[in-house]
Amino acid sequence: MSCRSYPGGMAMTRIVLFDLDGTLLPVETEFFLTHYMDALAGYFEGVMTYEAFRKALLGATLETINNLDPGARNFEAFAESFSRLSGLPWDDVWPIIDRYYAERYPKLRVHVPENPAARAVVEKCVEKGWRLVLATQPLFPDTATRERMRWCNIDSLPWELVTTLDNMHFCKPHPAYYREIVDTLGLDPTKCVMVGNDMQEDMVAKKVGMKTFLVEDFLIDRGEDLEPDCRGRLVDVPEALDKLIPP
Incomplete structure (x- = not known):
């Protein structure tokens, strides 16, 4: 030390x-995020292609990181970006993401020692x-x-x-x-x-x-x-x- x-x-x-x-x-952040994204993408099957989902998720994440508007919480910034990039209404998107966090996300623990x-x-x-x-x-x-x-x-x-x-x-x-x-x-x-x-x-x-x-x-x-x-x-x-x- x-x-x-x-x-x-x-x-x-x-x-x-x-x-x-x-x-x-x-x-390892990159390793975990790969499993995270692949699992979440599965919940959007039939709604959008994997590539379209990946592009919208990564794009919205980057825009949220770079957002410096003190009037918008990160959740609001992400919602606006993802909806715009995916072409989907946020009211349709969030229930899918919320269900993923309830059902699938806890199982990612197997990838963490x-x-x-x-x-x-x-x-x-x-x-x-x-x-x-x-x-x-x-x-x-x-x-x-x-x-x-x-x-x-x-x-x-x-x-x-x-x-x-x-x-x-x-x-x-x-x-x-x-x-x-x-x-x-x-x-x-x-x-x-x-x-x-x-x-x-x-x-x-x-x-x-x-x-x-x-x-x-x-x-x-x-x-x-x-x-x-x-x-x-x-x-x-x-x-x-x-x-x-x-x-």
């Missing part, structure tokens, strides 16, 4: 933000007095996000905010995503540490004043080095947090 150390000060409220996929949930360390690490942070935010990419509805939280046994922990398609207006890697978390909970970003496995999506939290820890277990790095304050394995996080923001 490699960390920068920072001087302590007065007792303060400290907040740790955890990414989910590839950080607490041990999953167990990770007992996830709950143990987060519990240690709670014991040290850290408040919790699950700062996962908000491209999935609440039901799907809660399902993945169950896969690594962190769903019952005291999360103050879980970012989802339903409650956020911005996505990673935009700094606006992290500012929205800060504003929603009334946080001081200098008392926050973002923990994630994606160099560009998670370490960008530095741009709003947060400290950062890069988890290297399932590292994603597209080339732009955002100089994390600390880097190492997930199990190193509880010890590292006290170096980044001393109690």
Whole structure:
């Protein structure tokens, strides 16, 4: 583990933000998303071709990520984009997607290995007095996000905010995503540490004043080095947090 150390000060409220996929949930993102898309496409059989579905889904996802309209939640941005790209009314689309999340999505768990360390690490942070935010990419509805939280046994922990398609207006890697978390909970970003496995999506939290820890277990790095304050394995996080923001 490699960390920068920072001087302590007065007792303060400290907040740790955890990414989910590839950080607490041990999953190779591209591998999982392939299974996710193929399974969802099956529910649209007879409604649209696989290629048309794939084009609409990927296009709507990219447009949602890049949407910076503070007046539109991610769910609304995705719905508008998917309907426009697919040519289907959203009132016809959403019942299909909703049924998929209820029936098929939980079965994707077979593609994700167990990770007992996830709950143990987060519990240690709670014991040290850290408040919790699950700062996962908000491209999935609440039901799907809660399902993945169950896969690594962190769903019952005291999360103050879980970012989802339903409650956020911005996505990673935009700094606006992290500012929205800060504003929603009334946080001081200098008392926050973002923990994630994606160099560009998670370490960008530095741009709003947060400290950062890069988890290297399932590292994603597209080339732009955002100089994390600390880097190492997930199990190193509880010890590292006290170096980044001393109690």
